[in-house]
Amino acid sequence: MAPWGYSKENGPATWHKDCPIANTGVRQSPIDLITTGQTCAKYDSNLKPVIVSYPAFSEATFLNNGHSVQFQPSAGNLSELSGGPLTKKYKFEQFHFHWGNNDSEGSEHRVNGKMYPAELHLVHWNSESPNFSSFQEAVGSNDPHALCVLGFFLKVGAENASLKPITDLLSKVKNAGSSVSFPGKFDLKAVLPETLTDYYTYDGSLTTPPLAECVKWIVFKEPIEVSTAQMEAFRAVDDGHGKPITGNYRPPCPLHTRTVAASFK
Ligand SMILES: Clc1ccc(Cc2nnn[n-]2)cc1
Numbered sequence: 001m002a003p004w005g006y007s008k009e010n011g012p013a014t015w016h017k018d019c020p021i022a023n024t025g026v027r028q029s030p031i032d033l034i035t036t037g038q039t040c041a042k043y044d045s046n047l048k049p050v051i052v053s054y055p056a057f058s059e060a061t062f063l064n065n066g067h068s069v070q071f072q073p074s075a076g077n078l079s080e081l082s083g084g085p086l087t088k089k090y091k092f093e094q095f096h097f098h099w100g101n102n103d104s105e106g107s108e109h110r111v112n113g114k115m116y117p118a119e120l121h122l123v124h125w126n127s128e129s130p131n132f133s134s135f136q137e138a139v140g141s142n143d144p145h146a147l148c149v150l151g152f153f154l155k156v157g158a159e160n161a162s163l164k165p166i167t168d169l170l171s172k173v174k175n176a177g178s179s180v181s182f183p184g185k186f187d188l189k190a191v192l193p194e195t196l197t198d199y200y201t202y203d204g205s206l207t208t209p210p211l212a213e214c215v216k217w218i219v220f221k222e223p224i225e226v227s228t229a230q231m232e233a234f235r236a237v238d239d240g241h242g243k244p245i246t247g248n249y250r251p252p253c254p255l256h257t258r259t260v261a262a263s264f265k
Protein backbone atom coordinates (compact mmCIF):
# COMPACT_ATOMS: atom_id res chain seq x y z
CA MET A 1 0.00 0.00 0.00
CA ALA A 2 1.19 3.50 -0.79
CA PRO A 3 2.64 5.21 2.23
CA TRP A 4 0.04 6.88 4.41
CA GLY A 5 -0.95 10.51 3.85
CA TYR A 6 -3.99 12.76 3.94
CA SER A 7 -5.48 12.29 0.49
CA LYS A 8 -8.65 10.30 -0.31
CA GLU A 9 -6.53 7.33 -1.37
CA ASN A 10 -4.16 7.18 1.63
CA GLY A 11 -5.77 9.36 4.31
CA PRO A 12 -6.97 8.68 7.90
CA ALA A 13 -9.94 6.50 6.79
CA THR A 14 -7.46 4.07 5.12
CA TRP A 15 -4.82 3.92 7.88
CA HIS A 16 -6.50 0.94 9.60
CA LYS A 17 -5.33 -1.30 6.72
CA ASP A 18 -1.70 -1.07 7.84
CA CYS A 19 -2.51 0.07 11.39
CA PRO A 20 -5.52 -1.85 12.79
CA ILE A 21 -5.29 0.14 16.03
CA ALA A 22 -6.75 3.06 14.05
CA ASN A 23 -10.16 1.35 14.36
CA THR A 24 -9.66 -0.97 17.33
CA GLY A 25 -7.76 1.39 19.66
CA VAL A 26 -9.60 2.77 22.70
CA ARG A 27 -7.22 5.66 23.39
CA GLN A 28 -6.70 7.19 19.96
CA SER A 29 -5.93 10.86 19.26
CA PRO A 30 -6.91 13.52 18.50
CA ILE A 31 -10.22 14.07 20.31
CA ASP A 32 -12.86 16.80 20.52
CA LEU A 33 -12.33 18.57 23.87
CA ILE A 34 -15.83 19.11 25.23
CA THR A 35 -16.11 21.72 27.99
CA THR A 36 -19.76 21.32 29.08
CA GLY A 37 -22.22 18.47 29.55
CA GLN A 38 -21.79 14.76 30.29
CA THR A 39 -18.42 13.80 28.83
CA CYS A 40 -16.86 17.21 29.52
CA ALA A 41 -13.38 17.95 30.77
CA LYS A 42 -13.30 17.80 34.59
CA TYR A 43 -11.42 20.44 36.60
CA ASP A 44 -8.59 18.88 38.65
CA SER A 45 -7.14 21.29 41.23
CA ASN A 46 -4.08 19.05 41.65
CA LEU A 47 -2.87 19.83 38.12
CA LYS A 48 0.21 22.04 38.37
CA PRO A 49 1.70 24.36 35.71
CA VAL A 50 3.76 22.67 32.99
CA ILE A 51 7.49 23.39 33.31
CA VAL A 52 9.67 23.63 30.21
CA SER A 53 13.39 24.18 30.07
CA TYR A 54 14.09 25.13 26.47
CA PRO A 55 17.51 26.74 26.05
CA ALA A 56 17.73 28.27 22.56
CA PHE A 57 18.54 25.53 20.02
CA SER A 58 21.83 26.14 18.25
CA GLU A 59 21.81 23.26 15.79
CA ALA A 60 18.71 21.82 14.12
CA THR A 61 17.31 20.47 10.88
CA PHE A 62 14.08 21.80 9.39
CA LEU A 63 12.47 19.13 7.18
CA ASN A 64 9.43 18.80 4.93
CA ASN A 65 8.66 15.06 5.18
CA GLY A 66 5.69 15.26 2.82
CA HIS A 67 3.07 15.19 5.58
CA SER A 68 4.32 17.99 7.85
CA VAL A 69 7.25 20.27 8.49
CA GLN A 70 9.36 19.40 11.51
CA PHE A 71 12.12 21.10 13.48
CA GLN A 72 14.54 18.57 14.95
CA PRO A 73 17.51 19.70 17.06
CA SER A 74 20.75 17.75 17.05
CA ALA A 75 21.03 14.83 19.50
CA GLY A 76 22.88 16.90 22.09
CA ASN A 77 19.94 19.19 22.83
CA LEU A 78 19.14 19.46 26.54
CA SER A 79 15.56 20.73 26.34
CA GLU A 80 13.33 19.19 28.98
CA LEU A 81 9.72 19.06 30.16
CA SER A 82 8.24 18.28 33.58
CA GLY A 83 5.40 19.35 35.88
CA GLY A 84 1.75 19.49 34.85
CA PRO A 85 0.31 15.94 35.03
CA LEU A 86 3.75 14.39 34.61
CA THR A 87 5.65 12.47 37.26
CA LYS A 88 8.83 12.12 35.20
CA LYS A 89 11.21 14.36 33.23
CA TYR A 90 10.81 14.25 29.44
CA LYS A 91 13.36 15.04 26.74
CA PHE A 92 12.45 17.22 23.76
CA GLU A 93 12.50 15.34 20.43
CA GLN A 94 11.07 17.69 17.81
CA PHE A 95 8.22 20.01 16.96
CA HIS A 96 5.95 20.02 13.91
CA PHE A 97 2.64 21.46 12.76
CA HIS A 98 -0.79 20.43 11.46
CA TRP A 99 -2.79 22.90 9.36
CA GLY A 100 -5.69 23.30 6.91
CA ASN A 101 -6.19 25.11 3.62
CA ASN A 102 -8.46 27.72 5.16
CA ASP A 103 -8.86 29.33 8.56
CA SER A 104 -11.87 27.20 9.57
CA GLU A 105 -9.93 23.93 9.71
CA GLY A 106 -6.47 22.56 10.42
CA SER A 107 -6.07 21.72 14.10
CA GLU A 108 -6.17 18.09 15.23
CA HIS A 109 -7.81 18.67 18.59
CA ARG A 110 -11.10 20.61 18.63
CA VAL A 111 -12.82 22.54 21.39
CA ASN A 112 -16.58 21.92 21.44
CA GLY A 113 -16.30 20.97 17.76
CA LYS A 114 -14.38 24.13 16.82
CA MET A 115 -11.18 23.64 14.83
CA TYR A 116 -8.37 26.21 14.80
CA PRO A 117 -6.41 26.93 11.59
CA ALA A 118 -3.37 25.04 12.87
CA GLU A 119 -1.85 23.17 15.82
CA LEU A 120 1.78 23.11 16.99
CA HIS A 121 3.02 19.84 18.54
CA LEU A 122 6.06 19.67 20.79
CA VAL A 123 7.04 16.00 21.05
CA HIS A 124 8.91 14.66 24.10
CA TRP A 125 9.85 11.22 25.45
CA ASN A 126 10.25 10.00 29.04
CA SER A 127 13.99 10.13 29.71
CA GLU A 128 13.74 8.46 33.13
CA SER A 129 12.25 5.14 32.07
CA PRO A 130 14.36 1.98 32.58
CA ASN A 131 12.62 0.47 29.52
CA PHE A 132 13.94 2.73 26.75
CA SER A 133 16.59 5.33 26.08
CA SER A 134 15.54 6.96 22.80
CA PHE A 135 12.45 8.41 21.16
CA GLN A 136 12.09 5.51 18.69
CA GLU A 137 12.37 2.95 21.52
CA ALA A 138 9.82 4.94 23.53
CA VAL A 139 7.32 4.77 20.67
CA GLY A 140 7.66 0.99 20.50
CA SER A 141 7.65 0.48 24.29
CA ASN A 142 3.92 0.00 25.03
CA ASP A 143 4.47 2.32 27.99
CA PRO A 144 1.23 4.37 28.32
CA HIS A 145 3.13 7.59 28.99
CA ALA A 146 6.31 6.97 26.99
CA LEU A 147 5.68 10.23 25.17
CA CYS A 148 4.28 13.60 26.09
CA VAL A 149 3.09 15.91 23.33
CA LEU A 150 2.31 19.56 24.10
CA GLY A 151 -0.36 20.93 21.75
CA PHE A 152 -0.84 24.63 21.07
CA PHE A 153 -3.64 25.96 18.85
CA LEU A 154 -2.72 28.61 16.29
CA LYS A 155 -5.22 31.34 15.43
CA VAL A 156 -4.99 34.14 12.87
CA GLY A 157 -4.12 37.58 14.24
CA ALA A 158 -0.95 39.59 14.59
CA GLU A 159 2.30 38.38 13.08
CA ASN A 160 4.17 36.11 15.47
CA ALA A 161 7.72 37.44 15.58
CA SER A 162 8.96 34.44 17.56
CA LEU A 163 7.69 32.00 14.90
CA LYS A 164 8.87 34.18 11.98
CA PRO A 165 12.25 32.39 11.70
CA ILE A 166 10.25 29.18 11.16
CA THR A 167 7.55 30.52 8.81
CA ASP A 168 10.20 32.40 6.79
CA LEU A 169 11.95 29.08 6.23
CA LEU A 170 8.91 27.25 4.82
CA SER A 171 9.62 28.44 1.27
CA LYS A 172 13.07 26.82 1.54
CA VAL A 173 11.51 23.38 2.19
CA LYS A 174 8.67 23.68 -0.33
CA ASN A 175 9.51 20.33 -1.92
CA ALA A 176 8.72 17.15 0.03
CA GLY A 177 11.86 15.49 1.25
CA SER A 178 13.78 18.77 1.35
CA SER A 179 15.47 19.97 4.51
CA VAL A 180 17.70 22.82 5.57
CA SER A 181 20.02 23.23 8.49
CA PHE A 182 18.39 25.84 10.67
CA PRO A 183 20.42 29.05 10.41
CA GLY A 184 21.45 30.46 13.78
CA LYS A 185 19.67 29.94 17.08
CA PHE A 186 15.97 29.35 17.65
CA ASP A 187 14.24 30.33 20.88
CA LEU A 188 11.21 28.03 21.20
CA LYS A 189 10.41 29.33 24.69
CA ALA A 190 9.62 32.74 23.18
CA VAL A 191 6.91 31.14 21.02
CA LEU A 192 4.96 29.84 24.01
CA PRO A 193 2.69 31.76 26.37
CA GLU A 194 4.53 32.83 29.54
CA THR A 195 2.35 30.84 31.90
CA LEU A 196 1.64 27.20 31.01
CA THR A 197 -1.12 26.88 33.60
CA ASP A 198 -4.36 26.37 31.63
CA TYR A 199 -4.54 23.10 29.70
CA TYR A 200 -6.53 19.93 29.00
CA THR A 201 -4.79 16.60 29.56
CA TYR A 202 -5.72 13.03 28.65
CA ASP A 203 -4.21 9.69 27.64
CA GLY A 204 -3.99 9.24 23.87
CA SER A 205 -1.89 8.25 20.92
CA LEU A 206 0.24 9.45 18.04
CA THR A 207 -2.09 10.99 15.44
CA THR A 208 -0.21 9.44 12.52
CA PRO A 209 0.81 5.84 11.88
CA PRO A 210 1.90 3.87 13.89
CA LEU A 211 -0.82 5.54 16.06
CA ALA A 212 0.93 4.11 19.13
CA GLU A 213 -1.15 4.56 22.32
CA CYS A 214 1.73 5.90 24.37
CA VAL A 215 1.06 9.63 24.66
CA LYS A 216 0.22 11.79 27.65
CA TRP A 217 -1.46 14.71 25.85
CA ILE A 218 -1.34 18.27 27.17
CA VAL A 219 -3.35 20.72 25.01
CA PHE A 220 -3.20 24.37 26.06
CA LYS A 221 -6.33 26.50 26.21
CA GLU A 222 -4.75 29.76 24.96
CA PRO A 223 -4.05 29.83 21.20
CA ILE A 224 -0.86 31.30 19.77
CA GLU A 225 -1.44 34.09 17.22
CA VAL A 226 0.10 34.02 13.74
CA SER A 227 -0.60 36.31 10.79
CA THR A 228 -2.53 35.36 7.65
CA ALA A 229 0.76 35.56 5.72
CA GLN A 230 2.32 33.09 8.15
CA MET A 231 -0.63 30.71 7.72
CA GLU A 232 -0.38 31.06 3.92
CA ALA A 233 3.29 30.07 4.12
CA PHE A 234 2.28 26.66 5.55
CA ARG A 235 -0.27 26.20 2.78
CA ALA A 236 2.44 26.58 0.10
CA VAL A 237 4.42 23.55 1.32
CA ASP A 238 4.19 20.61 -1.11
CA ASP A 239 3.25 16.99 -0.29
CA GLY A 240 5.53 15.34 -2.85
CA HIS A 241 2.71 14.69 -5.31
CA GLY A 242 2.80 18.17 -6.81
CA LYS A 243 0.12 19.45 -4.45
CA PRO A 244 0.33 21.57 -1.32
CA ILE A 245 -0.10 19.78 2.00
CA THR A 246 -3.64 20.85 2.82
CA GLY A 247 -5.26 19.40 5.87
CA ASN A 248 -2.62 17.19 7.49
CA TYR A 249 -4.94 16.63 10.46
CA ARG A 250 -6.67 13.45 11.63
CA PRO A 251 -10.38 13.76 12.51
CA PRO A 252 -11.36 13.35 16.18
CA CYS A 253 -11.49 9.81 17.62
CA PRO A 254 -13.98 8.25 20.10
CA LEU A 255 -13.26 8.98 23.79
CA HIS A 256 -14.39 5.49 24.92
CA THR A 257 -14.01 5.28 28.71
CA ARG A 258 -11.40 8.03 28.92
CA THR A 259 -11.83 11.22 30.91
CA VAL A 260 -10.26 14.57 30.09
CA ALA A 261 -8.89 16.67 32.97
CA ALA A 262 -8.66 20.45 32.90
CA SER A 263 -6.17 22.43 34.98
CA PHE A 264 -8.55 25.41 35.01
CA LYS A 265 -12.19 26.03 35.90
CL1 LIG B 1 8.37 12.64 16.07
C1 LIG B 1 6.70 12.66 15.63
C2 LIG B 1 5.78 12.00 16.40
C3 LIG B 1 4.42 12.03 16.04
C4 LIG B 1 4.02 12.71 14.92
C5 LIG B 1 2.59 12.72 14.53
C6 LIG B 1 1.81 13.15 15.70
N1 LIG B 1 1.41 12.33 16.67
N2 LIG B 1 0.78 13.09 17.57
N3 LIG B 1 0.81 14.37 17.15
N4 LIG B 1 1.46 14.40 15.99
C7 LIG B 1 4.94 13.37 14.15
C8 LIG B 1 6.29 13.34 14.51
Ligand SMILES: [Zn+2]
Pocket (backbone or CB within 6 Å): 096, 097, 098, 121, 207
Ligand atom coordinates in the same frame (compact mmCIF):
# COMPACT_ATOMS: atom_id res chain seq x y z
ZN1 LIG C 1 1.43 16.26 15.48
